[in-house]
Amino acid sequence: MKDALPAAAAIELIHAFSLVHDDLPAMDNDDLRRGQPTLHIHAGQAMAILAGDVMMSLAFEFISEATLEASQRVALAAELARATTAMIAGQVYDTLGGFEPGADTRERLELIHQHKTAALIRAACRMGAICGQASAGQLQAITLYGETTGLMFQIVDDLLDITQSAEHIGKATGKDETAGKLTYPRLYGEGGSRKEIERLRKAAHESLAKFGQAAGPLGDLCDRMAIRTK
Amino acid sequence: MKDALPAAAAIELIHAFSLVHDDLPAMDNDDLRRGQPTLHIHAGQAMAILAGDVMMSLAFEFISEATLEASQRVALAAELARATTAMIAGQVYDTLGGFEPGADTRERLELIHQHKTAALIRAACRMGAICGQASAGQLQAITLYGETTGLMFQIVDDLLDITQSAEHIGKATGKDETAGKLTYPRLYGEGGSRKEIERLRKAAHESLAKFGQAAGPLGDLCDRMAIRTK
Numbered sequence: 073m074k075d076a077l078p079a080a081a082a083i084e085l086i087h088a089f090s091l092v093h094d095d096l097p098a099m100d101n102d103d104l105r106r107g108q109p110t111l112h113i114h115a116g117q118a119m120a121i122l123a124g125d126v127m128m129s130l131a132f133e134f135i136s137e138a139t140l141e142a143s144q145r146v147a148l149a150a151e152l153a154r155a156t157t158a159m160i161a162g163q164v165y166d167t168l169g170g171f172e173p174g175a176d177t178r179e180r181l182e183l184i185h186q187h188k189t190a191a192l193i194r195a196a197c198r199m200g201a202i203c204g205q206a207s208a209g210q211l212q213a214i215t216l217y218g219e220t221t222g223l224m225f226q227i228v229d230d231l232l233d234i235t236q237s238a239e240h241i242g243k244a245t246g247k248d249e250t251a252g253k254l255t256y257p258r259l260y261g262e263g264g265s266r267k268e269i270e271r272l273r274k275a276a277h278e279s280l281a282k283f284g285q286a287a288g289p290l291g292d293l294c295d296r297m298a299i300r301t302k
Numbered sequence: 303m304k305d306a307l308p309a310a311a312a313i314e315l316i317h318a319f320s321l322v323h324d325d326l327p328a329m330d331n332d333d334l335r336r337g338q339p340t341l342h343i344h345a346g347q348a349m350a351i352l353a354g355d356v357m358m359s360l361a362f363e364f365i366s367e368a369t370l371e372a373s374q375r376v377a378l379a380a381e382l383a384r385a386t387t388a389m390i391a392g393q394v395y396d397t398l399g400g401f402e403p404g405a406d407t408r409e410r411l412e413l414i415h416q417h418k419t420a421a422l423i424r425a426a427c428r429m430g431a432i433c434g435q436a437s438a439g440q441l442q443a444i445t446l447y448g449e450t451t452g453l454m455f456q457i458v459d460d461l462l463d464i465t466q467s468a469e470h471i472g473k474a475t476g477k478d479e480t481a482g483k484l485t486y487p488r489l490y491g492e493g494g495s496r497k498e499i500e501r502l503r504k505a506a507h508e509s510l511a512k513f514g515q516a517a518g519p520l521g522d523l524c525d526r527m528a529i530r531t532k
Contacts, residue, residue, distance in 0.1 A: 093355060098347035117328035118397055121351065122390055125323060128355070129386035132362050136380035142372040149379050150366035156359035160352055167348055 076203035078138035079148050082131035083196045086156050089127035090163070090192075092120055099167055100247075107242035128156065140203065147202045155195035162187025166253065181254050189229070190222025209282070216279040221294050224272035228300060230255040231265050241302040273298045306433035308368035309378050312361035313426045316386050319357035320393070320422075322350055329397055330477075337472035358386065370433065377432045385425030392417025396483070411484050419459070420452025439512070446509040451524050454502035457495050458530060460485040465492070471532040503528045 095102040095110040096117065103113050112120035135148045165184045197218030201211050230248065234257055238245045248255045256265045276294045280287040325332040325340040326347065333343050342350035365378045395414045427448030431441045460478065464487055468475045478485045486495045506524045510517040 089355075093351060096351060098351060119394075121323060121326060121328060122394055122397075124355075125319075125358070126387055126390040128358050129383050129390060132379055133383040133387060136376050136383055142376045145376045146366050146372045146379075149362055149376075153359050153363040153366055157356055157363060160356040160359060164349075164352055167352075 075138065075140050076200060078134040079152075079199045079203055082134045082148075082152055083192065083199065085127040085131040085134070086152060086159075087192060089124045089131070089156075090159050092124040092127070094163060096120060099163070102244055102247075104238065104243050144202055144205075148199050151195045151199050151202065155191040158187045158191035162189070162191070177254060177259060181256065181259055184254060185223055185226045185256075186219075189226040190219055193222035193225060194218035213279050213282055217276050217290060217294075220272045220276040220279065221297060224269055224276065224294070225297055227256045227265050227269050227272070228297065230257050231262065231269075232300075232302065235262070236301060269298055305368065305370050306430060308364040309429045309433055312364045312378075312382055313422065313429065315357040315361040315364070316382060316389075317422060319354045319361070319386075320389050322354040322357070324393060326350060329393070332474055332477075334468065334473050374432055374435075378429050381425045381429050381432065385421045388417045388421035392419070392421065407484060407489060411486065411489055414484060415453055415456045415486075416449075419456040420449055423452035423455060424448035443509050443512055447506050447520060447524075450502045450506040450509065451527060454499055454506065454524070455527055457486045457499050457502070458527065460487050461492065461495055461499075462530075462532065466531060499528055 091105060092111045094100050095105060096112055102110055104110065108114075110120075111123060115123070131152060132149060135152060136145055138145055138148070140148070162184055165180070166188055194215060195218070197214045198211060201214045206214065232241055233245050233248050233255070236245055247253075248258070256268065260268065273294055277291055280291055283290075321335060322341045324330050325335060326342055332340055334340065338344075340350075341353060345353070361382060362379060365382060366375055368375055368378070370378070392414055395410070396418055424445060425448070427444045428441060431444045436444065462471055463475050463478050463485070466475055477483075478488070486498065490498065503524055507521055510521055513520075
């Protein structure tokens with residue numbers, strides 16, 4: 073599906089934008105990413121801010137210039153823009169708080185996870201479906217797959233932060249704990265987290281049922297996300 | 303033209319995004335904007351970075367959800383994305399340099415002006431024309447108007463930086479001079495700059511000729527931009 077390439081590139085650009093800006097000293101202040109110095113360490117803060125900015129604008133350039141129907145390009149831009157807004161809101165919740173004082177911690181955690189991680193994975197799944205001119209039913213099924221794997225991804229990420237070394241996963245670990253961040257393991261323990269990962273993994277597989285063999289790679293991807301160690 | 307409102311809001315969001323990020327300590331490090339504390343002074347750097355980010359994603363959300371033809375929405379998104387990329391490139395040139403050592407200073411100055419300021423004014427003009435379903439000839443004329451007024455706007459801005467007080471224009475002045483920035487007055491003097499403003503003002507009016515009376519407000523806007531003192 074050659075026509076889906078600009079959409080895939082756009083998603084990767086939005087992902088990279090969020091990592092580069094989240095790593096900034098004023099935000100998560102991370103020096104290490106994938107075993108390499110983060111961009112603001114490598115090229116300075118001004119360049120990291122501007123590079124993140126241009127990744128976002130280029131993402132929308134790629135989509136609007138793709139060789140797809142105008143209606144598809146509009147749908148893709150809407151999906152990606154909403155997911156990007158959601159991710160930024162998730163970072164606001166995660167970095168700056170801003171919840172009501174009495175807000176339930178489980179609800180807060182869900183809010184952070186859904187916005188910060190699941191929104192882009194959900195959008196990536198839906199954007200692929202839009203490129204493939206999926207039916208309404210197919211789009212609904214793939215949306216569910218994206219939402220469940222998106223949540224699962226973040227719980228696995230939170231677990232790795234407390235169970236793996238920085239050398240192994242290529243970025244600082246134990247930071248959530250130190251910062252007193254609201255994470256799944258902190259709220260439900262390691263065992264509870266692993267149970268929830270398994271529940272979501274199964275739900276993701278069920279959402280793929282209607283696609284039969286064709287969705288094999290998506291099932292495999294979900295399984296690999298569940299057991300990854302970095 | 304009710305349908306043009308989301309496009310107008312999107313342009314204003316991109317403008318605000320660029321101001322908020324350009325004001326950051328790692329960039330132009332400005333404390334004052336329109337007589338008020340800049341956003342990072344008021345709400346902290348993390349919030350200023352995230353607010354700028356979300357302004358950009360919201361701009362593309364607004365456009366993709368507008369009640370216009372899909373082909374118009376795609377054209378609007380493409381215009382705005384390209385202009386945003388150009389503005390960010392302009393900020394890279396302006397803040398970080400990165401020109402070839404032997405590059406001609408006049409060419410450098412033109413490059414900065416065209417990217418940093420003229421690109422968004424040009425896009426704003428073209429996006430209005432797209433909302434109004436302008437013909438190819440009309441679009442060409444309004445593009446020329448946007449390019450000439452855009453360049454004129456920046457030369458006026460550079461002049462104000464050296465001729466007006468911070469109290470009067472509501473932001474720090476004399477900063478270009480101190481930073482040794484490449485500006486029109488520095489290269490061509492105050493007199494040369496005023497001559498160029500007048501040349502561009504006339505060119506902008508000529509570009510509007512084919513619209514007759516209907517373009518009266520655009521002619522007035524250009525005149526006001528030429529003589530503004532803040």
